[in-house]
Every structure is written in structure tokens, then in C-alpha cells.
Amino acid sequence: MKTVTQSLATLLARPIGQEDRARAALLLLDWTGCAVAGRSEPAGQKIAAAFPDEIGRCTRIGANPASPQMAALHNGCLGNVLEMDDVDKRAVLHAAPTVIPAALAMAEHVGASMDDCLDAIVVGYEAAIRIGRAVGPGHYAFWHNTATCGPFGAAASACYLLKGSDLVSALGLAGTQSAGLWQTRHETDSMAKQLHAGHAAQVGVQSALLSAQGFQGPRTILEGEQGFFAALCPGADPKDVMFAHEGWLLHETSLKPYPACRHAHPAIDAALKADDDGGEVLLRTYADAIKFCDRPEPSSVIEAKFSLQQSVAVALTGRSPTLNDFEPDAIASHAATRTRVRVEESRNFNEAYPAHYGASIEIGGQVWIATDALGDPEVPMRYDQIRQKAFGLMRHGGMDDPDPLIDAALDRILATYCARLP
Template sequence: MRNLTLTERLSPILCRPISEVDRRRAALLFLDWTGCAVAGQVEPSGQKMTAAFKEETGPCSRIGTGPSSPLMAALHNGALGNVLEMDDVDRQAVLHAAPTIIPAALSVAEYVGADPDKFLNAIVVGYEATIRIGRAVGAGHYAFWHNTATCGPFGAAAAACYLLENSDLVSALGLAGTQAAGLWQTRHEPDSMAKQLHAGHAAHAGVLAALLSVQGFQGPKSILEGEQGFFRAMCPGADPEDILANPKAEWLLHETSLKPYPACRHAHPAIDAALKAFNELGASDSDVLVETYADAIKFCDRPNPQSTIEAKFSLQHSVALALTKGVPVLSDFEPDVVGGPLKALRARVSVKETDAFSGAYPKHYGASVTLYGKTYTAHDAYGDPEVPMSENAVKDKAIGLMTHAGMRAKDAERLAQAALESDLIKYLSLLP
């Protein structure tokens, strides 16, 4: 008798009971993603994604344009959710689950006419698969590969399989894994929009894998641990068995973090620390030292950003904003602000990696800012499980994003409430 593969051993973990509390968390994440995706559609990369496939037709809704096949709906809506860098994140997996899992679950739920509970259950299962694999891939993978892109297809496939009759989860996970891709080179080229394609492709790949599995199209069962599989090829130093850690633990979507500010999550703890200084001292133009963990500096040490996306990945810009005006908002990352008076303060912000913050990472995203001889520290970022956003705060964020995109406040409120209630028929009818 052969040994079971990792995908076969993972499957029972994805089939555990799901409670009303779990579904409520899934609904909150659905609400958060909705605000991000609606706002993302009106941005340049969102508009280009819409224009590229505007002739598509089919039964599944796409934000800002006509319906299409479930595959293209997953691709389109998946790309939109990551545009503004405000989508949720799992700290240990270092990935955004929402823009890969939720568009896949939404397109297939609409395709098969799933009820709200089954749709939310699919989100729970999808998050679990993606986060488990993301937490296992290790730093060697993240050094080159965008975890959202590479681990997202597995969760998208799991979510889609949950909703499709006669699907084969093991085959779908194998087919998802063989499509895993997405390189960090996109972050080195400011004009690149590939990061959004990563999320859309992951959602598309998962739905494709699940639909093919229904037809008996077989995928490689040992895609994770095989001699030429995902971990051997792409995850140096990592142990694929870690995917199965704590099999009876609470569903992992409860450990995801939500993002209150429109910047890279690695910048958030520094923003929180700077806000503590701002609340005590008021606006400041002092020399500032930011201390944080190595990955925050690797991805966000940009003292002179030249564009909106570079500013969102700039510790210097984010901290300068927080120290001069308080809580950053979307408009603070627009070109006129990026190229404006903040340049002088950004030049006075220095950054440094410290063992204390790097040692706590990735379980904790921390940072401190020091100015006028006093240090302000955030050991966890606002929106993390230790410092959660309330339901009302998440709803306000989503409504703010949707009105930023041009929706009337009343319409945004109705869509947000439909998402929170997971009334899919009403929700789909209200999408712009």
C-alpha cells in the first residue's frame, strides 16, 4: 500500500466542520475585499484589465463591466482586489489571500447558484489551503517568489472544489500547483502592473484546476513534495510537511490581518508608531529613525519615491505622512503629494533593521520611530489579530473605498451591508 501524498493528507484538514463564527469572519473578509476591488477597478491597472477582456460574455459578474465565464470573472475580479495595496494579509504566510480566494469562490458560487453559507464555507476552506502552504514555503521562496501568486492557486482551487459537485480536490490541488508562478521582479520596476496580474492569475488558475477536475482531468498528486515538485523547485530549505502542522487548530482565516492604511503592510507598524508620536507631539519635521525588521526594509526602503506605487512601498513617505498629518489616506499617495513638500521630511527619515523586530517577524510585524530623543513602538500593526479592526471600522473602510471610486454613499452602504450579510443575489445586483 502506497503512502498518502501531502495533498491527500491535506484534504481532511480542509473538510473539518465550519461554524457560524467562522462564516462571520469570512463575511467580514468578503466585505473588506469588496471595497478594495471596487476601488481598484477605477485605477489605471484596473481599467486596463477591464479593457483587455471587455468582449467576454458569460454568467458570472465582473466589477465595472459585463459578465463573463467563471474563469474570466475570477481573473478580472482577482486582479482588482490587489490594486490599492489595501487587501488583507497573513503575516506568517506573507501573502494576500482575499484577491485569490474570494474572486474564485464568488465566480463559482454564482456559476452554480450556491447559497450564502456554502459560499462562505468555500472562503474558509480556500484561506486554509493557501495560508497553510504559504506558511510552509519559507524565506528562500519569498526571496524571489510572490507568495500570493504561488500559493493562491491552491486555495482558489480548494474554494472552487468546495462549490462544485463531483470535483476532485487532490487533482485540482495538483493542477493548481503546476500553474504556480509570480516573481518579485515586478517590485523593482515601478511601471509594472504584474503584481495585480499575479492575484488574478492565481484565482483563474484555481478555478481552472477545479473545473478540469470535475471532468476527470488528473493532476499530479505529489505536486508539493515530489522530486520535481513545488517545494523541491521553489522552496529552498523548507519542509513541505509543515503544511500539516496543527491539523485541529482554529481555521486560519481568523489569524489574517486587515489593512487600515493604503500602503504596503510592511510599512504599517512604522505608521502606527509614527501616529503615536503625532498624537503626542503634533506635526513634526524632526530627524526620525525608523527601526523595524529586515523584510520591511528590503521591500519599503524608498527615501525618494517617484510614483504612487513607490510611495506605497516607502517607509519614509508613510512615516512622513503620519508625522505631519496623522492617519494616511488614499489621496496622500497621489503624485502631487509624492512630489510635494514631504520630500524634505522624507530626507530626514532614516531606517534601520534591528534584531528584536527581525526576531519577532513574521509572527509579529513591529517597528519603532525615534524623534526628539523619544521612541514610540508598535509591536503589532493595527488590524492584526492582537489589535483588530472592529466590524464597523472594516465597514467604514470599505464604504470609503467605494465612494473614492465614485459610488454614491447610499449605494456603497447598501453593497457593504449585502456583503456583510452575504446576500449574494442582492450583492451581485448592486455591484457597479
Template sequence: MSLIAQFADHLHRPVPTTLRRRAALHLLDWAGCAVIGATTPVSRLLSNILLTAPQGPCAVIGRADGVGPEAAARYMGALGNIYEMDDVDKRARLHPGPVVIPAALAAAQANGADAEALLTGIVRGYEAMVRLGRALGDAHYRYWHSTASCGTIGAAVAVASILGMDRDATGHAVALAVTRTGGLWETRNDPRSHAKQVHNAMAAGDGWLAAVMAAGSLRGPGGILDGKEGLFAATAGNADPSLILSGATRDGWCLSDISLKPWPACRHAHPVIDAALALLDRLGQTRLLPGQVSSIGIQTYGDALRFCDRPVPGTVIEAKFSLQHSVAVTLLGGPPPLSAFEPAAIADPDTAALRTKVKVAVGEPYESRYAARFGARLAVTLSDGTLLVQEQDDALGDPENPLPDDRVAAKANTLMRAAGMSVNEVDRLTEECLSLADDGPVRLSWPVRIGEGVQ
């Protein structure tokens, strides 16, 4: 059997009920991220382009009328990552929810699928996307936005599952999806770029299309992953194809390994945020005063510096990708809300002054443990000479340091309320998401009118 055929066989295993229940929680987490994302200027630009086709069976945020499944997958696929609060697999270093879930929802609504089929498709889509990301490894992640480059495959597998496609057709859906993969990290070097959202939109929509094409008997190249001119050869010099089919997971499925993010910043900044909060807790204080701090030292892993060493952030997205800003706002204000990364917080004189006192470096054991573990060491020297050191082995929300289910729901509720939804609207959408685990209807009450987000 070809690698793709073996992969398709792996993906067709029965999905346990416990994993479908977990998938419903991830759907709620994504829903909160997508609703707040829909309040932003980039979402309106995308809606003007992606939601112009005739009406269809798929509900989307901000519209009373439904749209077609491809338009729904693309538009909703763009929304979940905007606020940087989407779920993440730390070993693959990608965000499955924002791509897999919109494609799965579009397929389920367009084809009248039930909740079991939807959640099963989500679990399988996560499995495909995460396993490919882990197999591609460091050389791929160095240049490629893995959420996009692997997301097309995750979306295709989720849709193929919902459509009831057999192993052979699923393999061809994967092959066709791989031929459309893309998304380069150069987008993070231009603060004006909207390409990160475009990457996700294209991955969700192209994955949906690849599955539909395979269902219509179109075929893809069987060696597209490991062939001499395939994805591994072209984009990942140190790829480990064995990780497509093997590699330890908590219960046999990658969904159990996925982390949920409590803070509105790049995941690489979360260990230092958690360390700062733990330090405040040790002191019995909710915040430090600006004059109390003489210097701050951060030791962490190399990718955290590569993505998030920004001592002077100038925009919201740069602040979310700044270790210096993340630790400063946390030490000065406690658990960082959405507003902690907004222009007013960036320009705050006390925050700006504290950022200048932060030094960052790669350190052990964080570098050698990465990417299996996301950790950091925070050393704060107070103005009286006292040295406070806090080690953070695992970020909050990782499987080793899990975010409780009620906090996941509270996070989604907070994001929905920040988007302008009423309490009743929030409660209804929350219940609709979670009730899918008990075979509730695949009918989510997206807000038709939403406010301006804090971004």
C-alpha cells in the same frame, strides 16, 4: 496517504458558523478594495482583454451584463490588490482575499450556490493558500510573489468546495493548480510593470480552471508538493512540509489569523505608521510642523527594508512601498488617507524634506520576532533636542491588535465612496456582503458606473 491527500482531508473539515461570519466581513473588505481598484487605468486595460467573451452568469464591477466564471475570476482577481489595502497573513506573507474571493464568487454565481457554500469555500480557500505559504517559507518568498504562487491553490480549493467535490477530486484540483503556479518579485523592481495585478488575475482564473478540470476527472501528480521535482524542491530550499497540516492557529482555521489593513500602503510600512500615530497621540497633537523635527530613526525587521526602503519615491506604488514617505506623511498629517500616497503628496516640499531626515535600520526584537509579529521602533528627535521614542509591537489590524468590525466596514465604505458610488449604493452593497453570514442571497450589486479613483 500522500501529503496532498492528507491536505485535502484537512480541508474537508466542517467550517464553524463563526468562521463563515468572519468570511463575510473579509468579503466586504475585499469588495471595497476591488471597487476602488476598478477605477484605475490598469483595470481598464485588463477589462479590454479579459471581458471580451460572450455574456455569462457572473456579475463584475463596471458592467451591466454578466460574464463567464473564468473571465469574472480573472478580472475581479486583478482588482483587490491595486490600492495595497487587501487582507494579509503575516506568517505566510501573502494576501488571500484578492485571489480566493473572486474565484469563489465566480463559482458560486455560475453554479447557483447558496451563501453557506460560498462562505465555506472562502474559508477553505484561505486555509489552503495560507498553509502553503507558511510551509514554503523564506527561501520561496525571497523570489516569489506568494499571493500568486499560493493563490492558485487557494482559488482551486475554494471552487472545489463550492462545487461539492470530494476529497480525492479536491486533491487533484490542488495538484493541477500547483502545476500552474508562478509570479516573481522582479515585478516590484520596474515601476512600469502591471505584473502584480496580472499575477493575481492568473492565480484566480487558473485556480478556477484547475478545480473545473479536476471535477471533469482530469488528474494531477500526487507528489507535486513534496516530490523530488515538486514545488518545495524547485522553489523553497527551506520549506517545512509539516506546516501544510499542523502549526498553531487561533481556532483551528487560518482565517482567524488574517490581518486587515487600515492604511493604503504596503503592510511592511504599517508598524511605522501606527508608531507615528501613537506618538502624535502621546503629544496630544494631530500633526507635527515640518520645522519641529530634526531627525527620525526607524528600527524594524529586514523584509521591511528590503521591500520599503525608498527615501525618494517617484510613483504612487513606490510611495506605498516607502517607510520614509509613510512616516513623513503620517507625522505631518495624521492618519494617512488614500491621497497621502498620490503624486501631489509625493511632491509636497514639506513631505520631501522630512523624508530626507529618516534613517532606517534592522533592529531587535523586531527582526527575531518576524514574521510572527510585524513591529517597529520610531525615534523622533525634535528641533529643541527632545527625543521621543515609540515602540509598536504589532501593526493595527493584526490578530494581536485587531481592527474592530465597524472600522472594517467604514474602511470599505470609504473606498467605495472614493470610487464614486452613492451612499445608497454603498449601503446596499455593504448589506449584501454582510447578510451572507445570515444566508442572504449570493447577489452583489456591483456598480455599473464608477468614477476615477484618486490614483
């Protein structure tokens, strides 16, 4: 009888089609914009400066090439800096900054084709998301799912490209290194959240490399009596959840149009619909959004990005938030509006979460509702919005002409798929 870990490995060996690769290419484009922009931020600059003497042949954005492990660490950190990377709402994790850097580094390391690299991204997303959906709220209460489930996805992605690697063993090695606590959210100067993503990508790559040498990991890391689910996931029922879905799950991930925590996005969407009369603003949403983003007086850029009040204040001006709307000057300019925003937990939105991220805005007795956030599969971003997001992020990161890079990403693989986007 197969173990849960072995069953996952079998699931990851399913055929991959052109539409799956096309979705992977679109997610690759989205991540690239995030990572290029992240390089120009203080956290990105510190990441680049931390390991200047690394030598290798794998690309690091804004730094000299390095080993596959260090390239994965570097690029993985960059992709999460601006909080604009994609998310799976049921797993509550960002697969891109863990899986894509691992796939790119290993593809360069072994000289893989672009199609193989895209296939590796498909497989990596699948592993991270399936495990992420199974961990349950008891895990998410303390552990950052991107950090803890990301190593499994990165290992699966890297193993797909590395001949001779043992996926079940690599998953074991990745799982035993799983880490990343939410305490980072309580300290405004902490940059550990970015390290979470980079570390997960690095762990995946090195686990694949070790497994290819016969370095054995625990083969029951997920379901063992002292394994991942037993130790870190109180109340989880992993077997039913992990294998409940038949399709490739990267098609169900959400893209983020706004540079704020995803939990703030439905509040933004509801506020963009509202007519602001200058009175009290009652924001109703689900408990996790309040837990992570109830910050009426943000004092830094990262706090502003995790502030429901700042996000709503910007959206009430009638325009979508941009990166500049979370800078210190913008934080100060929206102070008066933030004081008008009262936050309240909603049973209806709690019951719908995490399948649906919802919020409502009430002003003067009128109510505007966002049942799902823009960028979710239920409310997908248009193709031109996705391209414009990538363009804007690359320009923010210092690229004079991002169009050639974007065109290279959106080659023949994407033609059919993008034609069907709204």
C-alpha cells in the same frame, strides 16, 4: 499512507461553523471595497478593457459578465490594485484576491447558496495560508507568495462548490501552474503584481473545472521530488508547519487600515504616536520591510505605497494615511520630511518577524514602538473602522451610496460575530 497533498485535502473537509462563516463574510466585505475601488484606477481600467468580448454569466466588477475563469481573473486583479487587501502575516500573502473571486465565480456558475460560498472562502483561505506559512523565506526572496500559493487556495475554494471535482487532482493542476516573481517590484510601471492575484484565482477555477472532467493532475504536487516545495522552497520544512494549527486560519488574517504595503504599517503606527520636533527621524524595523519598502524618493503612486519614508512622513502629521497621500502632489509635498527619515534594521524586530510586524520611531531621544500593526489579530480593527474602510473605498470607486451593499454583506450571519468586535 497519505501524501501531504491528500492530508491537506482531508484537513479542508473539517466542519465549518457560523462564526467561521461570519469571519468569511467580513473578509468578503473588505475585499469588495478593495475591488470596487480598484476598478476606478488606471490598472483596473486596463483590466476591464483587455477582454471586452467575453461572454458568460459570472459577474465582473465594472465589465460585462464572463465565464467563471475570466470573472475570477478580472475580479482577482481588481482586489489587489490599491494594496489594501487583507494579509496573513506569517504566510506573507493576500488570500482575498485569489480565493474570494474564485469562490464568487464558481458560486454563480453552479448556483450555490451564500452559506456555501462563505464555506468555500473558509476552505480556500485555509489552503493558501497553510501552504504560504510553509514555503519559508527562501521562497519569498524571489517568489510572490500570493501568486504562488494563491492557486491552491482558489482551487480548494472552487472545488468545494463544484460537484464531481477531485480536490487532490485540482491542487496538482493548480500547483503546476504556480508562478509570480518579485521582479515586478523593481519596475515602477509594472502592473504584474495585480496579474499575479488574478491569475491565481483563474488557475484555481480552471483546475477545478478540469478535475471535474477527470483531467488528472499530479497527486504529489506539494511533496514530490520535482514538486512545489522541492523546486521553489529551499530550506522549507513543510510537513511540520502545514499541520501545526488546528483552527481555521482565516481568523488569524490581518486587515489593512492604510493604503500602503503591509510592511510599512508598523512604521505608520509608531509614527502616529510620535511627537515630531522637526529633527532626525530614526525608523527601526525588520529586514523584509526595508528590503521591500526602503524608498526615500518615490517617483510614482505605487512606489510611494512601498515607501517607508513617505508613509512615516504622512503619519508624522498626526493623521492616518489615505489614498490621496500617495498621489504625485502628496509625494512632492512630503519630500522635506522624507529626507529626515533614516532607516535602520533592528535585530529585535527581525527576531519577532513574521509572527509580529514591528517598528519604532526615535526623534530627539524619545522612542515610540508598534510591536504589532493595527489590523493584526493582536490589535484588531474595530467594527466601525472596517465598515468605514469599505464605505470609503466604494465611494472612491464611484459608488454614490455604498450602504445598501454593505448592509447586504453584514446580514444575520455577522450579527453575533460583529457584536464581539472591539
